[in-house]
Every structure is written in structure tokens, then in C-alpha cells.
Amino acid sequence: MKPRLIASRQFPDSVAARIGAEFDCPFPAGRDMDAEETIRRLSETKADALLFTSHLKFDKDVIDRIPEHVKVAATCSVGFEHIDVAAARARRLVVTNTPDVLTDCTADLTMLLILGACRRAHEYEAVMRAGWGRGFGMGEMLGRKVSGKRLGIVGMGRIGRAVAQRARGFGMTILYTNPRAVAAEDALGAMFVADLPGLLGQSDIVTLHARGGPSTANMMNAETFALLPEGAVFVNASRGSLVDEAALIAALTSGRLFAAGLDVYHNEPAVDRRLAALPNTFLLPHMGSATVETRTAMGMRALDNIAAVLAGRPAIDPLWS
Amino acid sequence: MSKPVLLVTRRLPDAVEARAARDYAVRLNPEDAPRTAADILRLSQGADAVLCCPAEKLDAATIGALPPTVKVLGTFSVGFDHIDIAACRVRGLPVVNTPDVLSVATAECCMLLLLAAARRAGEGERLIRAGQWTGWAPTQLLGRQVSGRHLGIFGFGRIGRELARMAAAFGMVVHYRDVARADPAQEAGAIWHDDDDSFLAASEMLSLNAPGGMATRRWLNGERIARLPRGAVVVNAARGTLIDDPALIAALGDGQVGFAGLDVYDGEPALNPGYLALGNVVLLPHLGSATAETRDAMGHLVLDGIDTVLAGGAPANLVR
Known part of the structure; x- marks a missing residue:
């Protein structure tokens, strides 16, 4: 008999195909489930496992209502801000995420944000969509060159290191700050700076790859933006909670920042309309891992975790151990 | 001794105009008004040098009618399709341009187009600007991963080689097509193809970096x-x-080509309206080299060339 699974979201075709082949799963095609329906279906089907994403706020109230027969819940994401880990531990529910598989994809998108912000991609695209029809003067609509600039990386984890690797192709000088210096073979010539203020003062372009949570909330604020060199470029593809958006908007308006490239926001999916009204922003809707390849790999990794736990083996990516 | 007279046909970056004003009795165009051939002939009376731009067509008649005082023609561009070089040779007029300094900025633009097209940045951007984003979803706007893919570069000149270097940092496997194989030091691991078939079959992603002209039309x-x-x-x-x-518009419509990113167009500054009806293209208005750093470097290089000719020397950026 196949294990019983509830998938509370739509997944790419090949992930859906594997769910169909390996699990007994009443899969409502074309529609996502809310918490109430998820809990109801878990009970009705006597499900063994749950596959979900950050759309489901996995707080204590929801976790406490997960029926006893559910042994593992796998979030198809690397982040787990939507999960009350303490409540899940108390309930003895194994919860897993999908690290590693989205590193390259997110690093690619970070470089896209850097290039798009420096080279004014939003303004250029808008010119084209309005029909163009006029060549520009030699001093008009100029962007900033990326190559040769100083790149400051805040958070030298997997994604930060993958960004550094790509930035080397642009001859950039790479600086980073991190709770502690990484091993030389991981830094590959990137220079460690002990604290954020020290890093910001030396960065023409700064990119955030830090964890969320209270210790990093609003780490970029009026005070820290003011430490950047005049005309710096700011990029964030990690967590919206890291940035005080009012301060960001002020820095973009005053010229302290030349431009910003963002993939994450404080109150997603409600993007501050003032950001969307600025010409010197390049804004994407949380697409860091949005490729067929990566989303498929994330789904497969989540299913690997579920399969391992249901087979009595340890989870591959448990949120705690 | 009075300064030599320099006509600058269009507005140039501040640093370049400042240098021109320091070294020359300079005739600038602060309004950045387009200049016709007749304007250039009128404004260059008594000038020692003319610094023109690619929007101005300097045909044989115009070159022949330039005042005899003009000893050197500079163009604020790497290309010189707009200048009748043969007529300059007949007139004994040296021409200087801005090679090399655009390569990196243009290769960056190729990388931007590649990432933006493959990752559906145009669609994502429009969703946000319209205030229509409803939140993250596992199957929303899925694009294609760039890192690790096979990239085909058609034309392995300076820009193509810069792009190859950037792509290698994304773990891409680089293939190139050119009339001859590059020397191994320049190749840096890129794979040469001597026929279109094998090159095209390998190109999951394709960047065009060849010169224009009839051979590549x-x-x-x-x-x-x-x-x-x-x-x-x-x-x-x-x-x-x-x-x-x-053909490309049809292929973008039927999925043979998944995504495209364009900075240049046949007939620009107009473009085939078929592109504007497509969501899976990212379109930029021919600003491949449009960075402040690059434009400054172009201006300084062309002024270097003009300085050298007027001082009786042979500049490195002389068009031959």
C-alpha cells in the first residue's frame, strides 16, 4: 500500500507525476488549499505526510490540530519563517525543508538584480514597451558598469558564496561580512570584514544573504544606508524583513542610492507602492528559485524527505536534530 | 598660442566636455540637438578637428566639403559605418574611434539579457508595477536556470570573449562559432564549432556577438x-x-524559442511590433554600452586620438 500524502499546493508537472506514482494522494489539480482544508483532508484521508509551502502559516494553532497519524511535514522552501519550530517539536512532528537545491538559481537571480539595477533595466524596458522611436544621446540614460566594482556580500552562506563565484567573472573586488570568517577555500579571495558598518563603507554594490529573524530585522535602516558611498547600488534576494523600506525609499529618492534591485519585500505580496513608483528600482516578485529545474528539484527533495521518514530513516533535511 | 578649435556635434559626458574645454577652443552642443551634414559643415568652419557621433551620416560629399582646416575626424563610437572611410583617405583625413572600451559593458548587457529573458524578469517586473502580484506560488513564472547551461556565442571577438568569461563564472559550458578558431589562451575552455549544425544543436542559450554587414544579414x-x-x-x-x-517572433510564439532578450533591432529606433505583443521577450533600447564609466572612457580615448593627430603623432585608435 502506498503511503498517504496531502499536498496543499500545486507543483511542477514532474513533481506531481512522482506524487501520483509513489503516494496515495487526492490531488486537487488547479487549486491550493488553506489551513482548514489541509487539516480536514489530512484527517479524512488518515494521511501519513504533508507537503506544503510558505503559503501555509504553520503556527501553533495549526500544528496542534494536525492529526496524530501525520508523521512528517515537508515545506517546499529553504526558509521556514512560516513554521513555529517549538510547537512542531512539542508535537513530535518531523518538519523538513529544501536547502542546497536553490543555491545556484538564487545566485543567478542576485546577479540579475545587480545587473538590472545598475543598467536601469526597468526604465529601459518601459521605454521599449511605450514604443521607443528615438535614439538616445551619448550622455542620456546612462547606467553604472558592474565590472570592476566593489561588491559587499552580507552573509557568506551557500548563496553568498555562489554570488561571489559569479561576481569574480565580472572582475569585482569581493568583500563579505558574516558572523565569522569562512574557510579560505570557501572565500576564494573574498575579504572578510568584521562588521556591517565596515562593509557598507567600502561597497559600491551591496547584496544581502543573511538569515531572517529578530537579530537581523531592519539591519538596513536609515543609519546603515547612510554608511554606503554616495551612488551605491543595493540588492536583496534574501528576506524582506532585513530592510526598513521607508529608509530604502528615502535613500533611493535622495540619491544616496543610485538604484535598488529587490526580489523580497517586507509585507509580501503587498509591495509598497512608493517602491513601485520609483524609476530607479528593479522589482521582481520573489522569483529567486523560480525555474522549472529548481522548483522541480525542491519538490523532489521534499518528497525524498517524506519518503525517508515514512520508511523509518532519519529525515535528510530536518529543521532540528 | 591659441588653443586649436574642436567641434563636438552632440552632448557628451561632463568629464569629457570638461577635458575638451580645457584643451581646445571647443564648440559644444549643450541642447544636444541632432546635427545634419549641412550643420556640421557650417559649424566646422575654421575648426582643426571634428568629433562626431554615429547618428550623423558623413558621406563622400560631406567629407569632401569639410573645411581645409579640419585635420582629424573623431567618432564617439567603435563602429564607423556612418563615415565614408574611403573618402577620408582620399581627402587625407585621419579618423579615430573608440575600440575596446565598450566590450565589457556590452558583454554585461548580454549577460543581463540572458538572465532577464531566461528568468522572466519582464513579466515579473510588470506584475509588480501593476500591483497585481498575489504572492509566491511554486509554479508561478517559472523560468529556466542559466548557470550550468550550454551557451553558444556567435562571433568570438572582444565582446564575445568577455561574455564567455562571465558565463564561465556561472558554470556555463561555452561554445562558439567563428570563421577561425581562437588561440587557446583566448579560448579559455570555450569549444569552437566550424559548422552551424553542431553549434546550433549545442546552444541551449544563444548570444549573437557578430559584426553586421551582408555576410551576417x-x-x-x-x-x-x-x-x-x-x-x-x-x-x-x-x-x-x-x-x-x-522568424524569431514566430518561434517565440510557438515555443521553439522559449525566451529572447534584445538590445538592437533591424530598423531601429523602430522595431517589429510583433515583439511588443510578446510576454517572453525582454527589450532594451540599444543601450548596451550605456554606462557612465564606458561613455567617459570612450570620450577620453577619442580625445587622446585627436590630441595625438594634432600633435603630429600616430594614434593607436586610428581607423585603417
């Missing part, structure tokens, strides 16, 4: 597009004439 036509892997990504920051637009 509409090189990327329907027949070659059909030989790309299905769903390929195509980018062009070189010359609009390299692409058969109706």
Missing part, C-alpha cells in the same frame, strides 16, 4: 532557429540585422 533565420534545442533562449546586443525578425 539575417543569419538567425527560421531554418537555423529550427536547429536550436527546443525552448532555447536567444539574446542579441550586437546588430539588429543579424536576426530575421518574423
Whole structure:
């Protein structure tokens, strides 16, 4: 008999195909489930496992209502801000995420944000969509060159290191700050700076790859933006909670920042309309891992975790151990 | 001794105009008004040098009618299709341009187009600006991963080689097509193809970096597009004439080409309206080299050339 699974979201075709082949799963095609329906279906089907994403706020109230027969819940994401880990531990529910598989994809998108912000991609695209029809003067609509600039990386984890690797192709000088210096073979010539203020003062372009949570909330604020060199470029593809958006908007308006490239926001999916009204922003809707390849790999990794736990083996990516 | 007289036909970056004003009795164009050939002939009376731009067509008649005082012509561009070089030779007028300094900025533009097209940045951007984003979803706006893919570069000149270097940092496998194989030091691991078939079949992503002209006109036509892997990504920051637009538009519509990113167009500053009806293209208005750093470097290089000719020397950036 196949294990019983509830998938509370739509997944790419090949992930859906594997769910169909390996699990007994009443899969409502074309529609996502809310918490109430998820809990109801878990009970009705006597499900063994749950596959979900950050759309489901996995707080204590929801976790406490997960029926006893559910042994593992796998979030198809690397982040787990939507999960009350303490409540899940108390309930003895194994919860897993999908690290590693989205590193390259997110690093690619970070470089896209850097290039798009420096080279004014939003303004250029808008010119084209309005029909163009006029060549520009030699001093008009100029962007900033990326190559040769100083790149400051805040958070030298997997994604930060993958960004550094790509930035080397642009001859950039790479600086980073991190709770502690990484091993030389991981830094590959990137220079460690002990604290954020020290890093910001030396960065023409700064990119955030830090964890969320209270210790990093609003780490970029009026005070820290003011430490950047005049005309710096700011990029964030990690967590919206890291940035005080009012301060960001002020820095973009005053010229302290030349431009910003963002993939994450404080109150997603409600993007501050003032950001969307600025010409010197390049804004994407949380697409860091949005490729067929990566989303498929994330789904497969989540299913690997579920399969391992249901087979009595340890989870591959448990949120705690 | 009075300063030599320099006519600058269009507005140039501040640092370049400042240098020109320091070294020359300079005739600037602060309004950046377009200049006709007749304007240039009128404004260059008594000038020692003319610094022109690619929008101005300097044909044989115009070159022949330039005042005899003009000893050197500079162009604020790497290309010189707009200047009748043969007529300059007959007139004994040296021409200086701005080679090399645009390569890196233009290669950056290729990388931007590649990433933006493959990752559906145009669609994502429009969703946010319209205030229509409803939140993250596992199957929303899924694009194609760039890192680790096979990239085909058509034309392995300076810009193509810069792009290859950037792509290698994304773990891409680089293939190139050119008339001859580059020397191994310049190749840096890129794979040369001496025929279109094997090159196109390998190109999951394709960047056009060849010169314009008749030999490459509409090189990327329907027949070659059909030989790309299905769903390929195509980018062009070189010359609009390299692409058969109706064929590419059809392929973007039926999925043979998944995504495209363009900075140049056949007939620019107009473009085939078929592109504007497509969501899976990212379009930029020929600003491949448009960075402040690059434009400054171009201005300084062309002024270096003009200085050298007027001082009786032979500049490195002389058009031959």
C-alpha cells in the first residue's frame, strides 16, 4: 500500500507525476488549499505526510490540530519563517525543508538584480514597451558598469558564496561580512570584514544573504544606508524583513542610492507602492528559485524527505536534530 | 598660442566636455540637438578637428566639403559605418574611434539579457508595477536556470570573449562559432564549432556577438532557429540585422524559442511590433554600452586620438 500524502499546493508537472506514482494522494489539480482544508483532508484521508509551502502559516494553532497519524511535514522552501519550530517539536512532528537545491538559481537571480539595477533595466524596458522611436544621446540614460566594482556580500552562506563565484567573472573586488570568517577555500579571495558598518563603507554594490529573524530585522535602516558611498547600488534576494523600506525609499529618492534591485519585500505580496513608483528600482516578485529545474528539484527533495521518514530513516533535511 | 578649435556635434559626458574645454577652443552642443551634414559643415568652419557621433551620416560629399582646416575626424563610437572611410583617405583625413572600451559593458548587457529573458524578469517586473502580484506560488513564472547551461556565442571577438568569461563564472559550458578558431589562451575552455549544425544543436542559450554587414544579414533565420534545442533562449546586443525578425517572433510564439532578450533591432529606433505583443521577450533600447564609466572612457580615448593627430603623432585608435 502506498503511503498517504496531502499536498496543499500545486507543483511542477514532474513533481506531481512522482506524487501520483509513489503516494496515495487526492490531488486537487488547479487549486491550493488553506489551513482548514489541509487539516480536514489530512484527517479524512488518515494521511501519513504533508507537503506544503510558505503559503501555509504553520503556527501553533495549526500544528496542534494536525492529526496524530501525520508523521512528517515537508515545506517546499529553504526558509521556514512560516513554521513555529517549538510547537512542531512539542508535537513530535518531523518538519523538513529544501536547502542546497536553490543555491545556484538564487545566485543567478542576485546577479540579475545587480545587473538590472545598475543598467536601469526597468526604465529601459518601459521605454521599449511605450514604443521607443528615438535614439538616445551619448550622455542620456546612462547606467553604472558592474565590472570592476566593489561588491559587499552580507552573509557568506551557500548563496553568498555562489554570488561571489559569479561576481569574480565580472572582475569585482569581493568583500563579505558574516558572523565569522569562512574557510579560505570557501572565500576564494573574498575579504572578510568584521562588521556591517565596515562593509557598507567600502561597497559600491551591496547584496544581502543573511538569515531572517529578530537579530537581523531592519539591519538596513536609515543609519546603515547612510554608511554606503554616495551612488551605491543595493540588492536583496534574501528576506524582506532585513530592510526598513521607508529608509530604502528615502535613500533611493535622495540619491544616496543610485538604484535598488529587490526580489523580497517586507509585507509580501503587498509591495509598497512608493517602491513601485520609483524609476530607479528593479522589482521582481520573489522569483529567486523560480525555474522549472529548481522548483522541480525542491519538490523532489521534499518528497525524498517524506519518503525517508515514512520508511523509518532519519529525515535528510530536518529543521532540528 | 591659441588653443586649436574642436567641434563636438552632440552632448557628451561632463568629464569629457570638461577635458575638451580645457584643451581646445571647443564648440559644444549643450541642447544636444541632432546635427545634419549641412550643420556640421557650417559649424566646422575654421575648426582643426571634428568629433562626431554615429547618428550623423558623413558621406563622400560631406567629407569632401569639410573645411581645409579640419585635420582629424573623431567618432564617439567603435563602429564607423556612418563615415565614408574611403573618402577620408582620399581627402587625407585621419579618423579615430573608440575600440575596446565598450566590450565589457556590452558583454554585461548580454549577460543581463540572458538572465532577464531566461528568468522572466519582464513579466515579473510588470506584475509588480501593476500591483497585481498575489504572492509566491511554486509554479508561478517559472523560468529556466542559466548557470550550468550550454551557451553558444556567435562571433568570438572582444565582446564575445568577455561574455564567455562571465558565463564561465556561472558554470556555463561555452561554445562558439567563428570563421577561425581562437588561440587557446583566448579560448579559455570555450569549444569552437566550424559548422552551424553542431553549434546550433549545442546552444541551449544563444548570444549573437557578430559584426553586421551582408555576410551576417539575417543569419538567425527560421531554418537555423529550427536547429536550436527546443525552448532555447536567444539574446542579441550586437546588430539588429543579424536576426530575421518574423522568424524569431514566430518561434517565440510557438515555443521553439522559449525566451529572447534584445538590445538592437533591424530598423531601429523602430522595431517589429510583433515583439511588443510578446510576454517572453525582454527589450532594451540599444543601450548596451550605456554606462557612465564606458561613455567617459570612450570620450577620453577619442580625445587622446585627436590630441595625438594634432600633435603630429600616430594614434593607436586610428581607423585603417
